[in-house]
Amino acid sequence: MTANQLPGPDELTERERKTVEALVFGLADDEFVLAERYTEWQVRAPTLESDLALSNIAQDELGHARLWYDLLEEFGYTESELLFERDPAEFTHAAFVELPFEEGDWADAVLRGYLYDTAEQLRLGALEDASYPRITDRIGKITEEESYHREHAQNWLERLCDDPEGRENVQAATDRLFPHALALFEPVDPDREAAIQELGLRSEPLADLREQWCAITVPFLDSLGVRAPVSEDGTLPELPDDHGRSSAHTGHWPALHEELTRTYRELDRTDTPTITSDPDHAQ
C-alpha cells in the first residue's frame, strides 16, 4: 500500500493535485454548508438541551470543514478564496445540504443529519487507506465525532416516529430529502472520478457506497414506519435537476452565500481572522 503513496502537497503532479482537489472540495463544501444550515437551529431547537446538542454538531461539522479547507490551503488557496470570494456557482456541495429548514421542521433537521452522517461514515470509511496522507491524517478525528451525530439523529427519529403526527413529519421530510441525498454520491468532477480510485484515494466507487447507504437507511426508515421513495425492485428516485455537485444548485444557495459573506463584503475585507492554530501544528 505504501508503495503507491502520493507525495506531499508540493510534489504532486498537476493531475494528482487536481484529483485530490476534486475529492476534497466536495467533502469540505458539504460539511461547511450543512453546518451553516444547522446553526439556524441555534436558539430555536425544541428544548434547551437539544439546542446545545445541535449547536455542538454544527461546530463539529464546521471543524471538519476547516480540516478539509486547510488541506486545500496547502495548494495555495486562502480561506478568503475558498469561502468568501469563490463564486457560489463553483461550490461543489450536494444541494441536499443547502436546502433551508422550514420553521419548526425538526424532522428535517434530524433526518438530514441521519442521512448525511450515514453517508459520511461510508465515504470516510472508503478513504481510510487513501494514498494521500493528508487525507488519512484527518479521518480519525472526524469519524470519532460523527458517531455521536448518528446516535443523536437515530434516537430522535425513533422518538418522533412514535406518534402519528411525528411520523407524518418524518415521512414528509423523507419524501423531500431522500432524492436530494443521493447527490452525496455524485462526483464533484465526473472527468476525475476514475482517477480518484486509480490513484488509490478512495477504495470504492461512489455507486457502491450509494448502494451500501441505501441498504442501511431504507430498512432503518422502514422499521420506523417511514417509506423511502425507492420502488419494490430497488429503483432509486431520479436526482433532482439542481442537485449541486458538478451540476446547478438551487436558488437557496446563492442567497445563503450572499448572507454569509455579508460582513466580509461590507467591510471590504481581503483577509480572514484566525483564532485556532493550523490543524497540522496543533497539539
Added chain:
Amino acid sequence: MIWEVFRQEQAGEYHTHCGNVHAPDREMALLFAQIQHARRKPTNSLWVVPKSEVTTVDADTDGVEFGGTTDKSYRWVSAYNVDVEFAEEIEESDREQRQAEGES
C-alpha cells in the same frame, strides 16, 4: 441491591460521590449510608440513588471523546490574543479554564 451515595460536607457545597451501600430498599439504604459514609466525615446532606438508576457514558468503555476530537480552542480564553488582567473575574475564568485543560 446497591445504592450510590453522594455526600455534601457543608451547605453551599456540591454533593460529591463518596461510595455506596448494599441495602434492600430506600429506607434501609438511607440508614446504612448515614453510618457508612457520614459518621466520620462532616456531613450536611446525603443523596442516595439506586445504582441501577445511574446511567453512564465512559471515555474508555464507550470510546467517547468528551469535548470532541477536532480543535475547539476557540472556546477558551487562552486562544485570544488579548489581555485578561484588567478584570479579576476574567483572570479567574482563564485560570479555571487552564486548570481544566491540564495546564498549570
Added chain:
Amino acid sequence: MIIHYKRPDVMNVEEVTERAEPRAFSPQDDMPEEYRKAATRMIQFHANSEIMGAYLERPFIRQSPSLDRKLAFSAKVQDEIGHGQLLYRAAESLGIKTREEMLDELAAGDGKFLNCFHYPMTEWWETPMIAFFVDGAAMRRQATIKRTSWEPYAHAMDKICFEEGFHIKHGEDIMRELATGTRRERQLLQSAFEEWWPRILQFFGPTDDQSTHHDFADRVGLKTMSNDELRQAFLNAYLPKAEKYGLEIPDEPRIREEEGRYVVEEDDLDWEEFWEIASNEYAGSHEQIDSRAAAQDAVAWARKALDRPHGS
C-alpha cells in the same frame, strides 16, 4: 432521594436575614414564600436574559467574516443557551415555577430581561457592544452572585463564570480587530459605541434604585452588591478599555471623576425609555419577543415527543 439530619422548620424572613450567608440556603431548607418569590424573580430575569441575548446574537454566527469567528460565535451562543439551562434549573428549585412556565411567560411577553437585549443589533461592528461591554458588565455582576445565598444559583454561577471568560475575550478580539482596521471600520465602531454606550450605562439600572425588590434581595443575601457599586466596578475596568481601543467617550451622559470614583449624571440618561423597556413595551421588545415565541411555538410538536414515554 434527599435526606436531612437537621430539617429546619419553615424559616421566617428575620431568620433568613440573620442566616443570609453566601450559599446558605438550598432546596432542603424550607424558605418563606417571600424569599422564594424574590429569588425566582431574580433568577428568571437572569435566565431570560441569557436566552434573549443569544437570540440577538445568533444572526452573527452566519455573518461572521471568517470560519474561526463563526465557530467562536456559535460556541458563544451555545454557551448562553447552556447558561439559560442552568439558571432555569436554579429557578425551578425554588418551587414557584417550572421551566416550561417561565419559557411560556417569556414567549407571551410577560418575562422580563436585560434592557440591552431589547434593541435590534443588525451589523457586525455592533457585536462588541454586547460581546465585550454588556457581557463584561454581566460578568462583573455574575462574579458577585457566586456569593448569593441561594445555593443552586451560586452553583450555576460557578459554571457560568468558568465559561464566560472566553465570551469577553472573543468580544474584545472583534473590537480590537475593528479598532485597528481601516478608517471606515474605526468610524463604524465609534458610531456603534455612541449608540450603545447610554444603554450599557443603564445596564445596572438607576443607582438610586427605588424598587422594593432591591432592598429585600439585599437583606436576604440574594444580591451582594448594589447597582451603584457594580457600575463603579464596571466603569473602573471597562472605561479604560474603551479608551485603549481609541474609542471616544460621548460627552453625554456626562461622567465626572470624583475622588477616584466615576459619577454618572443620571439625568442625561433616558429613563423613560428604560422603564418602557423594563415593562416589555418598547417597539423593539415586541419584535424580539414575538419572533422568538414563533420559533418556540413551531417546535412544540417535537417537544411533545420528549414527554411521551418511549421504547416500551
